[in-house]
Amino acid sequence: MVCFLALVLDWMLQRKLRDAGMTASTALVCQDLESVKAVQVELAGHAFLGRTAPQGTAYRAFQTLYMARPPRLQPFVVPKTEA
DSSP, X not given: OHHHXXXXXXXXXXXXXXXXXXXXXXXXXXXXXHTOOEEEEEETTEEEEEEOOOOTHHHHHHHHXXXXXXXXXXXXXXXXXXX
């Protein structure tokens, strides 16, 4: 069942990309998305999560799907573990 859903999602993404005039494959978009890196930084006692900007087809895919790009810098709340 999972493989079928993955196939349907891949097909739908490819269709939306094609309708927007993009010729990139879903594999290339996913590869570009994997290049986005995140790092946790602590400044003045506050934790933040910083990300690199989407490159190549990833940026255009966000626009095509009407999705907000992840913020470059955002507060990071460290989950408290129960002792």
